[in-house]
Amino acid sequence: MTRRTKIPRNLPVPISEAALEMQRRRRAMDGLLGYAQAITIPGAPSAEDADGWLFRPVESGLAAHHRVMLRAIEKCLNLPYGRLMLFFPPGAAKSTYAAVVAPTWKMGRDANTFVLMTSYAATPIIRHSKRARQICASVEYQSIWNCRLREGERAADEWELSNGSHLFAAGLLGGITSSRCDVGIIDDPVAGRQEADSSAIRQATRSAYEDDFLTRLKPKASVILIATRWHPEDLAGSILPEDYDGRSGFIECRDGQHWYVLNVPALCERTDDPIGRKIGEYLWPEWFSKRHWAIYEKRPRTWSALYQQRPVPEAGLRFNRADFIRYPLGRHPNALRKYMASDFAVTDEQRTKPDADPDFSEHGIFGVDLIGDIWITEWWYGKCETDISVPEGVAMARRNEPDNWFGEGGVIENSVGPAIRAEMRKQNAWTLRTILPSSGDKLAKCRAFIGRVNARTVHVPECDWGERLIDMLCAFPAGHDDAFDTCGLIGRGLDLIYEAQEPSPDKPKVIVPLSIEHLEYGEHQAKMEELEARRHWR
DSSP, X not given: OOOOOOOOSOOSSOHHHHHHHHHHHHHHHHXXXXXXXXXXXXXXXXXXXXXXXXXXXXXXXXXXXXXXXXXXXXXXXXXXXXEEEEEOOTTSOHHHIIIIIHHHHHHHHXXXXXXXXXXXXXXXXXXXXXXXXXXXXXXXXXXXXXXXXXXXXXXXXXXXXXXXXXXXXXXXXXXXXXXXEEEEEEEOOOOOHHXXXXXXXXXXXXXXXXXXXXXXXXXXXXXXXXXXXXXXXXXXXXXXXXXXXXXXEEEEOTTSOEEEEEEOOSBOOOTTOTTOOOTTOBSXXXXXXXXXXXXXXXXXXXXXXXXXXXXXXXXXXXXXXXXXXXXXXXXXXSOOEEEEEEEOOOXXXXXXXXXXXXXXXXXXXXXXXTTSOEEEEEEEEESOOHHHHHHHHHHHHHHHOOSEEEXXXXXXXXXXXXXXXXXXXXXXXXXXXXXXXXXXXXXXXXXXXXXXXXXXXXXXXXXXXXXXXXXXXXXXXXXXXXXXXXXXXXXXXXXXXXXXXXXXXXXXXXXXXXXXXXHTTTXXXXXXXXXXXXXXXX
């Protein structure tokens, strides 16, 4: 007969509650993710507290990107010389978990840990210090780590726990004179757009990072850089490699260190998205609706930098934003001789590496006016297979009836040429195509178009795709270069472009008989005659 252990009746709490409490503590000690779920996280300041010392609990639970973020932070804190960059859009709670929750976990778990936190100014980072201190003063925290806020601690910028762990918060540009730290956290080193565009402030920030912040690190110390990207050469950009393309993972940077970069834009643009989204899916849909993101998508430069972590300067390496002439969409001259260029997303890398981030396919219509200026009148782009991009291109050619459609030879033409000819037959849309050589570097192939822009002879409409096009061109060589390549095709075909002529009101324009190149398509001559009958000058 098995004897049963009698359960005392006078326990202070029910056994079920005691078991849950022990489980909470074990999970908190096992890892940062469990810890974040085991404590009350301070959020916005309490309205009843005029001095800003009390904070209401955060209103949202852990989302998918929070879990990925917390795991990356924990790995960084456990790794000697750990280096972590966190790129998230505003409102993603990156500061809450990386600059409030994470340091308190490290300080409680590892006695005598010194944490240095800094930002572009003292005010925002001291606010995070207050939130972290509120966690450490809670009963929940003390029950997990068996330590508490040291008696008599009153300062907001510097305080200590009973286990010897210490936190110091200060502005990056104000001078850091603390003791050496085991963990260094930089949260938002850039105050805003004006500061980001100032080369003097960017240099001052970089100098403060190198001369003040890095010199405060102990051997094997971990560093976490929390940023919303403002400029290609902001602090994060000055550390990242020059050809950084938005990928996540361990990256060898210009400072000689291997940083783990966690880049999570508002709208997914990569197949290797770190939180497993598909292209076109927004971040945190259970918290932010599409309507929320749409407010910011209407400002392309802000959207590209702050929300997509793809910053674009006013002046790019080869293009200056001010050199593009803007015009209202649809208000281009009537007397335009139209040409088309396309860059298809077909590369050897994508054939051999199915998981590689796909390029964009891009189609553009370029009109040449009476004095030789170029007017970009229509644009299409998409990350898709050729069964979508080819019909879209042919449909654009059918709508605009360009004199010539420029494409690039080599692997691209070998892949899409037969599909384009088949689609022309299907849509009954015949256009002369000129295939340009694929040899040479990208910059050399775009020099002619760059010269047109620098001469202020290129007109781009005021619309979403027009803003995106300028962003892409100014960002080169960072990010995707497909729009750059498409414009380069037009530049290389400048010797084929003639100034448009006013159409005669009483005598229709006579089309020169078609060249032998059309016959290479293997189509019947009747199709060629039909093309001549349909085409007209605008």
